[in-house]
Amino acid sequence: MQPSSQVNDRIARVAAHLQPPNDSQMGDLRRENCRAKGASGGFKVAVLGAAGGIGQPLAMLMKMNPLVSVLHLYDVVNAPGVTADISHMDTSAVVRGFLGQQQLEDALTGMDLVIIPAGVPRKPGMTRDDLFNINAGIVKTLCEGIAKCCPKAIVNVISNPVNSTVPIAAEVFKKAGTYEPKRLLGVTMLDVVRANTFVAEVLGLDPREVDVPVVGGHAGVTILPLLSQVKPSSSFTPKEIDYLTDRIQNGGTEVVEAKAGAGSATLSMAYSAVKFADACLRGLRGDAGIVQCAYVASEVTELPFFASKVCLGRTGVEEIHPLGPLNEYERTGLEKAKKELAGSIQKGVSFIRK
Ligand SMILES: NC(=O)C1=CN([C@@H]2O[C@H](COP(=O)(O)OP(=O)(O)OC[C@H]3O[C@@H](n4cnc5c(N)ncnc54)[C@H](O)[C@@H]3O)[C@@H](O)[C@H]2O)C=CC1
Numbered sequence: 001m002q003p004s005s006q007v008n009d010r011i012a013r014v015a016a017h018l019q020p021p022n023d024s025q026m027g028d029l030r031r032e033n034c035r036a037k038g039a040s041g042g043f044k045v046a047v048l049g050a051a052g053g054i055g056q057p058l059a060m061l062m063k064m065n066p067l068v069s070v071l072h073l074y075d076v077v078n079a080p081g082v083t084a085d086i087s088h089m090d091t092s093a094v095v096r097g098f099l100g101q102q103q104l105e106d107a108l109t110g111m112d113l114v115i116i117p118a119g120v121p122r123k124p125g126m127t128r129d130d131l132f133n134i135n136a137g138i139v140k141t142l143c144e145g146i147a148k149c150c151p152k153a154i155v156n157v158i159s160n161p162v163n164s165t166v167p168i169a170a171e172v173f174k175k176a177g178t179y180e181p182k183r184l185l186g187v188t189m190l191d192v193v194r195a196n197t198f199v200a201e202v203l204g205l206d207p208r209e210v211d212v213p214v215v216g217g218h219a220g221v222t223i224l225p226l227l228s229q230v231k232p233s234s235s236f237t238p239k240e241i242d243y244l245t246d247r248i249q250n251g252g253t254e255v256v257e258a259k260a261g262a263g264s265a266t267l268s269m270a271y272s273a274v275k276f277a278d279a280c281l282r283g284l285r286g287d288a289g290i291v292q293c294a295y296v297a298s299e300v301t302e303l304p305f306f307a308s309k310v311c312l313g314r315t316g317v318e319e320i321h322p323l324g325p326l327n328e329y330e331r332t333g334l335e336k337a338k339k340e341l342a343g344s345i346q347k348g349v350s351f352i353r354k
């Protein structure tokens, strides 16, 4: 056992890293005499799980986003170091760090957007559903905090299995009486990012010019790329369709296997999460015509949640686009996707209602 004074000293040292420098650290210059006015306007964004493989590059990229005025970085480990590091970037967002459950409420109070990449990642041989037992509880706790401290925030859920963690979040918010389906979005952007990349490679185009709708969910066969709706309008051979569908559905596993036990996609995910968060913030600002794919409460199929193109606005999801015309291959894929999704949704709902 460490003497309690040593433990207290350690806590004080960690806490000091979570705060901006104090007067004594600034020599004769007092903080109130500094000319910084503090950020005005812009949005307040929290990243929960900010010290992780996704969290760190995501936090860095959000610090670079001019729409963000305040960035709260929360984790159960290492938040002080990540916060100190990112806070030195000369971009306008003010960064604050929060460590451990006792600081969760401070991390969440006043936030406009909360991004959740907290939780364990896969290792080779695991499915995303194998993460359920650990990540379901993490998402539940974090969403209870959101319901209490920033019930009107837009919530972007990254933690896997997304097909179940989004229904978990919805049930937590329902229980708390704060549920607004428009504000809860599962992040499936990485599927679109991968689809754009792989399709562009096959067609010999710049990925930035390619737009592939990816609907359904975020695991294996539930990831359904609609290659018949690719923009610019393109045709594919049956071989290309099989190759692309398989590669897009198993893109996550491709990375898990390549990392060989060191986790799953982090950098491409952080890029995708920031692309998606930026779309949410532009929607909140009132920009028109912001459309992205996301996994949301939906009536597009008979399932209560489904990923499809949604229009983002001041209140979150303002419109859900229909799936559009599907070819035979896609209709077969849709049936497979719905079957698996139904079970994953039910598993998430039962976790809270049990
Ligand atoms: N939606 C998507 O497309 C994708 C989702 N993911 C998922 O994102 C999650 C995170 O992945 P990585 O960042 O690679 O994992 P990681 O293990 O590198 O980082 C996770 C972070 O969450 C933190 N954490 C754990 N419990 C927490 C709690 N109760 N409150 C706050 N923070 C907590 C950990 O301390 C750690 O810093 C995984 O579940 C992974 O499967 C990963 C890639 C793509």
Ligand SMILES: O=C([O-])CC(=O)C(=O)O
Pocket (backbone or CB within 6 Å): 121, 122, 128, 160, 190, 251, 252, 253, 255, 256, 264, 265
């Ligand atoms: O595959 C995983 O476990 C992580 C993930 O969701 C992805 O990369 O799409």
